Amino acid sequence: xxxxxxxxxxxxxxxxxxxxxxxxxxxxxxxxxxxxxxxxxxxxxxxxxxxxxxxxxxxxxxxxxxxxxxxxxxxxxxxxxxxxxxxxxxxxxxxxxxxxxxxxxxxxxxxxxxxxxxxxxxxxxxxxxxxxxxxxxxxxxxxxxxxxxxxxxxxxxxxxxxxxxxxxxxxxxxxxxxxxxxxxxxxxxxxxxxxxxxxxxxxxxxxxxxxxxxxxxxxxxxxxxxxxxxxxxxxxxx
Amino acid sequence: xxxxxxxxxxxxxxxxxxxxxxxxxxxxxxxxxxxxxxxxxxxxxxxxxxxxxxxxxxxxxxxxxxxxxxxxxxxxxxxxxxxxxxxxxxxxxxxxxxxxxxxxxxxxxxxxxxxxxxxxxxxxxxxxxxxxxxxxxxxxxxxxxxxxxxxxxxxxxxxxxxxxxxxxxxxxxxxxxxxxxxxxxxxxxxxxxxxxx
Numbered sequence: 001x002x003x004x005x006x007x008x009x010x011x012x013x014x015x016x017x018x019x020x021x022x023x024x025x026x027x028x029x030x031x032x033x034x035x036x037x038x039x040x041x042x043x044x045x046x047x048x049x050x051x052x053x054x055x056x057x058x059x060x061x062x063x064x065x066x067x068x069x070x071x072x073x074x075x076x077x078x079x080x081x082x083x084x085x086x087x088x089x090x091x092x093x094x095x096x097x098x099x100x101x102x103x104x105x106x107x108x109x110x111x112x113x114x115x116x117x118x119x120x121x122x123x124x125x126x127x128x129x130x131x132x133x134x135x136x137x138x139x140x141x142x143x144x145x146x147x148x149x150x151x152x153x154x155x156x157x158x159x160x161x162x163x164x165x166x167x168x169x170x171x172x173x174x175x176x177x178x179x180x181x182x183x184x185x186x187x188x189x190x191x192x193x194x195x196x197x198x199x200x201x202x203x204x205x206x207x208x209x210x211x212x213x214x215x216x217x218x219x220x221x222x223x224x225x226x227x228x229x230x231x232x233x234x235x236x237x238x
Numbered sequence: 239x240x241x242x243x244x245x246x247x248x249x250x251x252x253x254x255x256x257x258x259x260x261x262x263x264x265x266x267x268x269x270x271x272x273x274x275x276x277x278x279x280x281x282x283x284x285x286x287x288x289x290x291x292x293x294x295x296x297x298x299x300x301x302x303x304x305x306x307x308x309x310x311x312x313x314x315x316x317x318x319x320x321x322x323x324x325x326x327x328x329x330x331x332x333x334x335x336x337x338x339x340x341x342x343x344x345x346x347x348x349x350x351x352x353x354x355x356x357x358x359x360x361x362x363x364x365x366x367x368x369x370x371x372x373x374x375x376x377x378x379x380x381x382x383x384x385x386x387x388x389x390x391x392x393x394x395x396x397x398x399x400x401x402x403x404x405x406x407x408x409x410x411x412x413x414x415x416x417x418x419x420x421x422x423x424x425x426x427x428x429x430x431x432x433x434x435x
Binding site (some may be wrong): 011014015043044046047048050051052053054055057058059061062063064067068070071072074075076078079082083 | 253256258265266269273274277290291294295357358361365380382383401405412415416419
């Protein structure tokens with residue numbers, strides 16, 4: 001064995017790890033004939049002993065006893081929460097917090113939506129995905145709209161609420177509700193609408209009436225996207 | 239596994255079903271290692287306590303995510319602990335930097351170390367002075383006697399990476415402890431004369 005080969009087995013040799021008998025013997029024989037490698041081995045063996053002494057010095061150390069009681073309480077509370085039916089259980093799942101954060105913008109819209117749904121002419125119209133409209137008063141710019149998709153009449157410039165909704169066939173939709181105060185469509189900008197699903201529990205968390213038996217079911221919504229891909233407004237579809 | 243000595247997996251399953259006794263048994267079995275790992279990684283008892291709490295809170299909340307095919311439960315817990323320790327260290331980097339003892343780097347440090355009654359403190363300081371990615375393999379493989387595979391599972395890296403980091407870490411430790419050893423040897427020679435005067 002040469003010094004280079006010795007170096008590759010030094011770690012296991014010094015840590016008293018399992019080595020093939022032949023390799024161990026050859027490595028030790030090399031160390032006997034090579035001062036440098038013998039020093040390296042001695043150095044590393046000493047380090048092993050020092051590290052084991054350090055490990056022994058703390059092997060009885062434990063976490064403070066108060067932790068155990070605190071964690072038992074936490075387990076109890078979680079178990080109780082999981083056994084509670086309905087919303088409490090759902091809200092223990094971390095993903096719902098994320099969903100809630102994302103849907104916070106719906107809160108304001110949800111209230112407006114309920115008010116408008118009860119007002120004359122407030123019933124929704126089509127929710128077909130791909131409905132495209134322009135916020136400008138110019139002829140509508142259609143982006144990736146399916147041919148059958150109805151075109152929504154343009155709203156006056158700078159008006160945040162884009163359009164009233166209309167009853168159409170079987171689907172009902174609310175008005176579009178702006179999601180961001182500062183991101184209204186510019187006069188020249190076109191937009192397109194994409195159909196998505198929103199967890200029903202999200203709406204429940206926002207104070208909208210939701211049947212808890214159907215809490216896991218999604219609800220449909222149309223999101224209006226600007227040219228930059230940022231969502232500008234949303235409406236709920238039934 | 240018999241009822242008197244259930245496996246970690248059995249205890250975890252029962253715990254996830256709300257069995258408090260199972261949780262207590264699992265906690266008592268594993269908390270010491272987790273606590274010591276966090277302490278040896280951070281050098282800070284408050285961080286070690288906080289990390290231990292976070293590890294078991296994570297187990298309570300997300301124990302169902304544990305996948306036995308990816309490693310032992312112990313490795314899973316160490317992995318969580320490691321992430322929390324690194325985050326804590328990052329958060330308290332400036333404060334902890336002043337708490338971690340400097341590793342000896344020369345004659346003056348070595349002489350200073352001589353005044354310590356236990357050379358073990360020098361080793362502890364040298365381990366704490368290692369970069370985190372070297373420190374964690376030393377703590378797991380040397381102080382917790384994990385094999386390479388288990389350490390790799392805990393750290394989420396390849397077995398070869400553990401081995402090479404351990405090799406390098408030991409080189410660094412030996413290098414940093416050399417002045418202390420030499421000072422100890424010199425002190426041992428000098429001491430009888432001093433004692434006579």
